Structure formats: structure tokens, C-alpha cells
Amino acid sequence: MSGTADGRGSAGAGGPVLEMRAITKTFPGVTALSDVNLTVRPGEIHAICGENGAGKSTLMKVLSGVHPHGSYDGEVRFEGEPVALKDIRAAERRGIVIIHQELALVPYLSIAENLFLGNERTTARGLIDWDATLREAARLLRRVGMRDRPQTPVADLGVGKQQLVEIAKALAKEVRLLILDEPTAALNDEDSAQLLDLILELRGQGIACIVISHKLGEIRRIADVVTVLRDGRTIETLTVRDSPAAEPRLSEDRIIRGMVGRDLDHRFPDRTPFEGHRDVALEVRGWTVRHPVDHQRKVVDDVSLTVRHGEIVGIAGLMGAGRTELAMSVFGRSYGIYVSGSVAVDGREAVTRTVPRAVAAGIAYVTEDRKHYGLNLIDSINRNVSLASLPGMRPPGPGGRGFVDEHHERAVAERYRATMNIKAPTVFEQVGRLSGGNQQKVVLSKWIHADPKVLILDEPTRGIDVGAKYEIYTVVDQLAARGKAVLLISSELPELLGMCDRIYTMAEGRLTGEVPRGEATQEVLMRHMTKDRG
Incomplete structure (x- = not known):
């Protein structure tokens, strides 16, 4: 139609x-x-x-x-x-300017230098006219609602302001x-609202x-x-x-x-009620981590939580609450400076001080940033799927150590391409060419094949359409039905309410509440998420 x-x-x-x-x-x-x-x-x-x-x-x-x-x-x-x-x-000369999801700014140059990169303001002798550059940059920044100095390095700006710099850069090219x-994929609610207001202003112009x-x-x-x-x-x-x-x-x-x-x-699969008597798969006790640069600040402060086999447990919190910091630090101490705390898997203390040890303990982590930390974008689907379980890809026999059985690797990838509905012509397709939803399915395939006991999912549906979301929700639900323990971090409260058996809330690095499925509403969660740590 x-x-x-x-x-x-x-x-x-x-x-x-x-x-x-x-x-x-x-x-x-x-x-x-x-x-x-x-x-x-x-x-x-x-x-x-x-x-x-x-x-x-x-x-x-x-x-x-x-x-x-x-x-x-x-x-x-x-x-x-x-x-x-x-x-x-050629498109920009006609006034057609595109701003990609991955921003194209040079972090070590100033705002002004980025605004006119390739579009420099020059003198009659062909030299850069810095007075004109700074003056025009200040005018463009005011137009997009920024008060920062044009000389400020882009690396010192948050993602929300970097997005505004990209729009100012487009305005410098007389965009039509x-x-x-x-x-707004990588922006918090406040920055998103500011950007949407700016788009409405541009319409008025x-x-x-x-x-x-x-x-x-x-x-x-x-x-x-x-x-x-x-x-x-x-x-x-x-x-x-x-x-x-x-x-x-x-x-x-x-x-x-x-x-x-x-x-x-139904935007979420029908969940079979969780049987609360199942054994605890993951237990985190007294977990405390300091900021990697500001060593005085605790980004995770005395957090204790449990996830049982077959249970999907959510973590809700506003930006900066410490959710990702908690997940990354538990998974091989990948973030911050460890202070104290312990992790147990199936009732036994687990050594998780490195990523390989965390994986060996049965913990998997699907990062919120799949492009930087979850995938090798220049490699194929089959190579990415096998990355977390390479020892199992060895050819049989004593001479197989250090080698990969490519036929087995391909067969595994083909199986996940079919079962996860990864849309690609072959498993040799470069992962960077796939859409965001299909890339996320490759990340999930990688960790599912590693057969973890505990799967930590950090914003697993960010930047993914509703159809692909439902497919991923179904996969997560099936994993829980098989007895896997799932810890789900999400900024979308409807997602947590639709998927989780219990939801923890965090604010300023501390747990502020634990809400069972039957009592969870957006209002209840938001009340806990905004608690003063007092």
C-alpha cells in the first residue's frame, strides 16, 4: 500500500x-x-x-x-x-546538510575550529581570519542557544552540546x-528537549x-x-x-x-510468572567503586543485589545514577577504582577482577555502546559471534590449540543468523554494514553462545525500532525461561515494567528501592529514582 x-x-x-x-x-x-x-x-x-x-x-x-x-x-x-x-x-553547497548519529567533530579542536572545518573564514591572502572566525562562531552558538566560548575544546563538551555544535556547523553552511x-539517541531527557525545541525554532525560520x-x-x-x-x-x-x-x-x-x-x-511477550523459590544465580554484596579520575567521588556506593535463575531483574535510574558503572565494574572491573565488595555466582564467591575471569565465572555483559565495546565493526558476523567463546572453536585433536575451526565457526554463526533473524546476505557480511537492530542481535548471539549463567543487559534496545525490540524481548524472555539470570538496565521505564520480575532503583550511586512487578508503576519508580540519598 x-x-x-x-x-x-x-x-x-x-x-x-x-x-x-x-x-x-x-x-x-x-x-x-x-x-x-x-x-x-x-x-x-x-x-x-x-x-x-x-x-x-x-x-x-x-x-x-x-x-x-x-x-x-x-x-x-x-x-x-x-x-x-x-x-x-556538492550536497552542502546546495544547502543539504546531514548530521549522522555518530557525530563528526574533532575533539581536540575548538568549537570555532570545528564549526568552520573545511569551510574556513579566510583573509584576502588566504590565511585564516581568526577575528571573523570567532565572531561568526559566537553568533552561531547564540543561535543554537549555547553560551560557551568559541575557543572551548569540543572534548570538554557533553554529548548534548556537541549535537548543538553540529547544528551550528550546518547553519554555517547556510543550510536549507x-x-x-x-x-537524540545518546542524549538525556533535558538535552533531548533542548534539541527538539531548537528543531522547532529552525522550522520557524x-x-x-x-x-x-x-x-x-x-x-x-x-x-x-x-x-x-x-x-x-x-x-x-x-x-x-x-x-x-x-x-x-x-x-x-x-x-x-x-x-x-x-x-x-502487546509490545512485550507474555511472561510466565517467576517461581520465587529458585536458587540465587548472582549476588553482589557491598559493592563500592570510585570515579576513575575524581578519586574522592563514589560512583557506586555499597550496592547489594540478587538475581535468581530464571528471573529478569531491572535497574532503573536517571542519568548519572551509577547503573552502567555498577555493571561495568562487576564485569571484570571495567570501570572505576574498586574499593570493596564481593560477587557470588551460584552461591560461590567469583573472582571478577578481569573480563576473562568474569566470563569464566559465568557472567556476560552486553554493553550500552555496541559500536565501541560490543563489536568489531570491520569484521564479519561469524567472527564477532565467536569472539566470546574462542576456546570452544578449536579444531579437535591436540594440534588444534591456538587455531579456529572455521567450518564450526561458520555453522554457529549460520545458526544464530537464522534463530535471531539477523538480516544479512551471508555470515561473512561486515558487521559495520548492518542496521542497529541487527548489530544488537549479533552482540546477543555472541554472549548467548558463550552460555553464561548471568547476562547483564545495558540498554539492550537503544536506537532500535519497535519490531526489532519485540524480537530482542522475546530472546531475553526465552533465556530466562531456560534458567538464565538476567539483569536489565534501561532508561525506558515501560521496558522495565513490561519485562522485569523485580526492579531495583538507583540514585547517586546507591540503591534507593526494590519494587516487585505487581507494585511497579512509572510513578513509583520515579519516586524512588529521585530520592535524596540523605
């Missing part, structure tokens, strides 16, 4: 600023886009939704010149004219169409924005129109609101139905 918007655009009269017609893009063995159409009007916030692998990022790479003209079929028209963009610079790919996001609540807040992609095709284009000031009339459930092709009446 295909649909179009009703012709309403926030700019009122006038033609579209962008038309993409019958765009088709293929890679070896994969058709990423097939006859995709997209129309954006001036001053419109146009959201693009779809499951991971639907073709959203590929479409934007076509538009921004990452995939140059000639590498795809179809036509791109900008401001009424056909354009043949050969690279990113701004593309934002998952702009007549700048068209295309926003790719899995956060449907944010889309309903800011978008005028939504185009839904599924399996590389345009499914429909829907009106979110009748005017920029109007309330959204498009529900999240309606967007989801377009994305997955069906209603998701």
Missing part, C-alpha cells in the same frame, strides 16, 4: 523543497531501496520511520551525496531543479534542508528538516508529516498535525502499524 500526504505543508503555498522519485539502490546481494518516493516542503519537519534495515539511512545517504549520483536509480529534485550530487560537499539521523528517529513520542511532538518505509519501500506518508501549532492527530499505534505491517497489541 502506498499513500501521500494531503498536500499540506507548514510553509503554505509554493512547491516542494525536495522530491525524491522512484529511488532504487542496490548493494551486492541486497536491494536496500526499491522505488522510494519522498516529498518535503519548505519549513516542514518531515519524519522518516521504519524498522532497522527499512532503508531510512540509505535514503538519506543518497540525498546527502554519500551515495553519489550514478550509484542509484531514480531522480532527486531540490528547489524545483534536478540535482546530480557527486559527494557530500537539515537531515538529522537519530539526533523556514528551514526544512528531515528527522530519522525510533522515538515515536518525539516524532509526534515535532513532526508535521511522517513517511513510513518498510523493507526498502515507501509504505505511506501521513499527516501528524494540521498546522505547526496544532496538537498531533496521529497516534503512535498508527505509526507502528505502518512500520511493522501489523498491530502490536
Whole structure:
């Protein structure tokens, strides 16, 4: 089914600023886009939704010149004219600027130097005009609501401000169409709200924005129109609101139905009630860790918790509560300076002072940052799946030590590609080419194959669409049904409420509450999460 918007655009009269017609893009063995159409009007916030692998990022790479003209079929028209963009610079010269999910700033350069990198303000002699650079940088920073000095190194900024610097950098290029790919994926609630307000301000200035996001609540807040992609095709284009000031009339459930092709009446699998008499699989006692730089500050302070076999236990907390610090320090003391505490697995004290020892003790950790810590992005699916269990990949016989049985490795990866529904042409596909949801499935496959007793999941569905989320929830539920102990860290309270048997809450490095499933609500959890440690 295909649909179009009703012709309403926030700019009122006038033609579209962008038309993409019958765009088709293929890679070896994969058709990423097939006859995709997209129309954006001036001053419109146009959201693009779809499951991971639907073709959203590929479409934007076509538009921004990452995939140059000639590498795809179809036509791109900008401001009424056909354009043949050969690279990113050509797109930027036309006023089309993309901000990727992974920010492209140089941390050791100043804000001003980043703003004009490749777009320098120079004197008549070709030298950098530092007075003009700093003056223009200050003006751009004010425009995006930042009060930082232009000379500030980008490394000294938080992720939220770095995202604002990226937008200021786009404004320096006289942007007319701004593309934002998952702009709030790594931001806390406060930074996300500030960024969304800025996007609304840009709309008021007549700048068209295309926003790719899995956060449907944010889309309903800011978008005028939504185009839904599924399996590389345009499914429909829907009106979110009748005017920029109007309330959204498009529900999240309606967007989801377009994305997955069906209603998701239940966003979480039905959990079999946990049998509370099962043995304790993981026990953490008196765990205390100091900050790696500020040695006086405790990031984890006297935390004690338990997880039983077959139980899914959540940890809720605001940004900076110490959830990830707790998980990483328990898993091989990967973060901070250990002060005190012990870990027991199946009732026996476990030595977890290094990652290999933590793995040997039966603990696995799925990091919140899969791209940096969970995967080798330049290697294949089969190599990534085997990384946590290489000793089991040895060829048989005494001469196999130090070698990998590639046939066995491939067979294991093929099994997980099928059972985890990893969308890739072969297990030799480079992991960096996969969508976020499929990358997360590879991380889970790696640790599931290691057969741990305890699985710590840190933001396991961050940046993943609702369809892939349900698949991962189902895998986690199946692991618990097999007797695995699961510790689930999430910033999404509905996720914790939908998946967990018990939920611990943290604030400022300490546990502030323990709530059973039957008593857990968002209000109860938030009350515990905001407790003064007193």
C-alpha cells in the first residue's frame, strides 16, 4: 500500500523543497531501496520511520551525496531543479546538510575550529581570519542557544552540546534542508528537549528538516508529516498535525502499524510468572567503586543485589545514577577504582577482577555502546559471534590449540543468523554494514553462545525500532525461561515494567528501592529514582 500526504505543508503555498522519485539502490546481494518516493516542503519537519534495515539511512545517504549520483536509480529534485550530487560537499553547497548519529567533530579542536572545518573564514591572502572566525562562531552558538566560548575544546563538551555544535556547523553552511539521523539517541531527557525545541525554532525560520528517529513520542511532538518505509519501500506518508501549532492527530499505534505491517497489541511477550523459590544465580554484596579520575567521588556506593535463575531483574535510574558503572565494574572491573565488595555466582564467591575471569565465572555483559565495546565493526558476523567463546572453536585433536575451526565457526554463526533473524546476505557480511537492530542481535548471539549463567543487559534496545525490540524481548524472555539470570538496565521505564520480575532503583550511586512487578508503576519508580540519598 502506498499513500501521500494531503498536500499540506507548514510553509503554505509554493512547491516542494525536495522530491525524491522512484529511488532504487542496490548493494551486492541486497536491494536496500526499491522505488522510494519522498516529498518535503519548505519549513516542514518531515519524519522518516521504519524498522532497522527499512532503508531510512540509505535514503538519506543518497540525498546527502554519500551515495553519489550514478550509484542509484531514480531522480532527486531540490528547489524545483534536478540535482546530480557527486559527494557530500556538492550536497552542502546546495544547502543539504546531514548530521549522522555518530557525530563528526574533532575533539581536540575548538568549537570555532570545528564549526568552520573545511569551510574556513579566510583573509584576502588566504590565511585564516581568526577575528571573523570567532565572531561568526559566537553568533552561531547564540543561535543554537549555547553560551560557551568559541575557543572551548569540543572534548570538554557533553554529548548534548556537541549535537548543538553540529547544528551550528550546518547553519554555517547556510543550510536549507537539515537531515538529522537519530539526533537524540545518546542524549538525556533535558538535552533531548533542548534539541527538539531548537528543531522547532529552525522550522520557524523556514528551514526544512528531515528527522530519522525510533522515538515515536518525539516524532509526534515535532513532526508535521511522517513517511513510513518498510523493507526498502515507501509504505505511506501521513499527516501528524494540521498546522505547526496544532496538537498531533496521529497516534503512535498508527505509526507502528505502518512500520511493522501489523498491530502490536502487546509490545512485550507474555511472561510466565517467576517461581520465587529458585536458587540465587548472582549476588553482589557491598559493592563500592570510585570515579576513575575524581578519586574522592563514589560512583557506586555499597550496592547489594540478587538475581535468581530464571528471573529478569531491572535497574532503573536517571542519568548519572551509577547503573552502567555498577555493571561495568562487576564485569571484570571495567570501570572505576574498586574499593570493596564481593560477587557470588551460584552461591560461590567469583573472582571478577578481569573480563576473562568474569566470563569464566559465568557472567556476560552486553554493553550500552555496541559500536565501541560490543563489536568489531570491520569484521564479519561469524567472527564477532565467536569472539566470546574462542576456546570452544578449536579444531579437535591436540594440534588444534591456538587455531579456529572455521567450518564450526561458520555453522554457529549460520545458526544464530537464522534463530535471531539477523538480516544479512551471508555470515561473512561486515558487521559495520548492518542496521542497529541487527548489530544488537549479533552482540546477543555472541554472549548467548558463550552460555553464561548471568547476562547483564545495558540498554539492550537503544536506537532500535519497535519490531526489532519485540524480537530482542522475546530472546531475553526465552533465556530466562531456560534458567538464565538476567539483569536489565534501561532508561525506558515501560521496558522495565513490561519485562522485569523485580526492579531495583538507583540514585547517586546507591540503591534507593526494590519494587516487585505487581507494585511497579512509572510513578513509583520515579519516586524512588529521585530520592535524596540523605
